[in-house]
Amino acid sequence: MTTKAFTLQRICNFAGKTFDPNSDEQVSEVLRNKFNIFLPQRRRIDEAMEAVASDHDVISLILQYRSMA
DSSP states (O other), X not given: OOOHHHHHHHHHHHHTSOOOTTOHHHHHHHHHHHXXXXXXXXXXXXXXXXXXXXXXXXXXXXXXXXXXO
């Protein structure tokens, strides 16, 4: 089983910088500026990320991180 700390490390490695995957603002900024991924408009950012999760592995990792206790 993957730990939350290991998942965070993988996310930050993909992004090339440290940021808080629980921060909607920081996630949007990293996806837009680093990966050129623009999320579709949804009520919640998690719904938007789920809609484009197949675009890049980092999105799936962020969703996984957010679902961990």
